[in-house]
Amino acid sequence: MFPHPEARLVTAGDMEGVRGDELAACVKRAADNLGKLRPGPLFCAMRNTLASVFCYLGAWHAGRPIALLDPELPAATLADLAERFRPAALLGFAHTLDGPPPPRGDVPDPHPDLGLLLATSGSTGNPKLVRLSRQAVLANATAIASTLSLGPGEIAPTSLPLHYSYGLSVLNSHLMAGGTVVLTEAGLLERSFWADLHAYGCTSLAAVPYQYTMLRRMRFDHSKFPALTTLTQAGGRLAPELVEEFSGKAERFYVMYGQTEATARIAVLPHDRLADKPGSVGVAVPGGRLEIDDEGEVLYHGPNVMMGYADSAADLARGDDLGGVLRTGDLGRLDPDGFLHVTGRLKRIAKVFGTRVNLDDVERMSRGSGPVAATSGDDRVTIWTETLDATSRVRLARRLASELRLHWSGFDVRGIDHLPLLATGKVDYRALESLT
Template sequence: MDAFPHPDARLVVAGEPGALAGAELAARIERAARVLTRLPPGPVFCGMRNDLSSVVRYLAALRAGTPVALLDADLSPGALTMLIRRFRPTAVFGFAHAVEGSPRGRREAPDPHPDLALLLATSGSTGNPKLVRLSRRAVLANARAIATTLAIGPGDIAPTSLPLHYSYGLSVLNSHLAAGAAVVLTDAGLLERSFWTHLDGHGCTSLAAVPYQYEMLRRLRFDPAEHPTLTTMTQAGGRLRAELLGEFAAKAERFFVMYGQTEATARISVLAPRHLAGKPGSCGQAVPGGRLTVDDGEVVYHGPNVMMGYAETAADLARGDDLGGVLRTGDLGRLDDEGFLYLTGRVKRIAKIFGVRVNLDDVEGLLRDCGPVAATSGDDRVTVWAEGLDRDGCARLARRLGTELRLHWSGFDVRAVDRLPLLTTGKIDYRALESRA
């Protein structure tokens, strides 16, 4: 298999001259890999930031054959402790909060499967997340498929506009490193002036964003023409409103719509710019090497980037490939006669807010003390229906959810109802609520 990163790949720290590349980058990765190989068998937990030390540690783990879980560096001590108890890592690096009782010495857990390379959380901020088990083959296959379909080359430069513990953000890093391109590492967000200063200063050629970020860019009256090197924009992480899609596609030289899941490493399908007008509402065709089918309404993806399976505990890390390259996505959809995918709904009660997956049952569980509530999904938001609240009460509930789930409160549309509609079984009639949204 070809070298990863590509020998020409570059890592650039925002605001600093030069780049870490070539033999210097390889040596830095090799030194970090030697540290990991001295650890007992087992996964390592990495608090992943958009910085050089995090990226080098991740690449070193791939080089050393050490399974690495990339997690939010700002996880609360309680959430991190829970994950440590469940997955028994052999080392923990880079988290904002020190965790009492961090693992040392014998793990008392089975050794991970030799094909296991990467662990990513599935459910964003909510509940007790499963971890997706990904092989090195899956990571590299998807990186190269993305590089091919987006035509990423050595001259391309991408900023880290998304968290690197999020599969979409990580796929930007992986695809550029696989293609011998450059990645500018910055923790600044799109609403910070420094982000745009660095984007222009380093000559970035592409920008990846989720629907919420495109909403923010529109409010900022963002114009790609003000950033002369920026030629490509990509969107995934949920459905982008048709109005916004048309607006940004008209402004950008190249605009790609994408669909993906962490369970497929990152991306499943891509709608190329030349098809935007002729295939409205589609999320494109399968990435190179992949194939899409629809079984009883559910979208099924077949490809080398499909996960090995889920992990609930350390014992699951020893499992081999449970899926054989076939992923039932949980999304409802249809394929046209040219293989373009159109999503129509969800089989399971999962929503996305700003690209983060949220379990609607978990949302309801958080609000059990508030009286009868129900949660339904909308475009890049969750609608919460609550009995007996006034306008101020709805606003307080939205802010509470934003705080507890570490997402912006505007992603929760809390509405008051006199009574929740019920089925004859006494269960909540979610379809009736969705028809009101």
């Protein structure tokens, strides 16, 4: 049953929240209302609020596929998505379309297995939607609840956006296990977030690498939050020194690896293997299997793999295109114990004077130079840095050239006030590329 009868939703400021029969009644009421809408997918501006969560759960119980979208989507992007996918309704958006939603016409109804639609990670302008079956969502929530030993006593805040697969995974896994989710729109830099973390006795905190960097700058003191026993990390590679630092600030620290295309999480590194498996992202979640193909690409097999992508309303009627096998686009290796080590991205490859250069390697080699990001250009790599002065930028370019045995002119090191970030906390590489 989803949610679990003991699951509880709490809005920051309300100590009681809703659970049990009251939660079930709220979800049923939302399902009844959404069930009256015309056929087609629903578009929800997914905020970290009770109203948004009821919309999501109501659609789930009404058997309506729902797209959970960034509430701050530009009006033009929302209009383009509506034109392509012909939603039955736009729910909770601050700006609405000019005129009524586009007619459905002769567009076929969505496939009966389709439960959830999420925008591809990092998408801007003209995003695809990831088609996730109801089985995939439940399978991943169950696997994570099992791996992290979640139960009714677990309490998690919404430290990430719920339209982001990692943030949604925290919600789903806790609701599946009968835990509590504290809904807050405050960020980690706001005092109210930490006040709520303490007031509700939150037992875990999920964060992406950039947030852990912020926590270090804030000199996060875990002793102020005695109930906080678990920290989890996904959304990109966390620097080894941060893994070591924050694993010492909690009883359990989990490094995780995932993709929206696998509903959320693919692999988890158990907290008791941090010391002997440095740099690994762990083993496949229960029910899943990892494989490395002849090109070095990481393949994942599991029930949580998406049905496929969608570019238009017609695609929503398609069944499962992938058969439970996801080509992740990541390069990696499996050690003799089956632990995955991700080494880069297939598409994060640049050519400098005819030589292939892994941009993830460039970023790792630049570590120690403050926050950096690498993008590709015409026969060169651009490295963006928040902290280096002109002299240090030249020095970094020459060092990279020497280590990679290329001419220094193939490396353009530029200063930037702040690296642009997506709502997920990841670097917005597209925004950087637009500046070159």
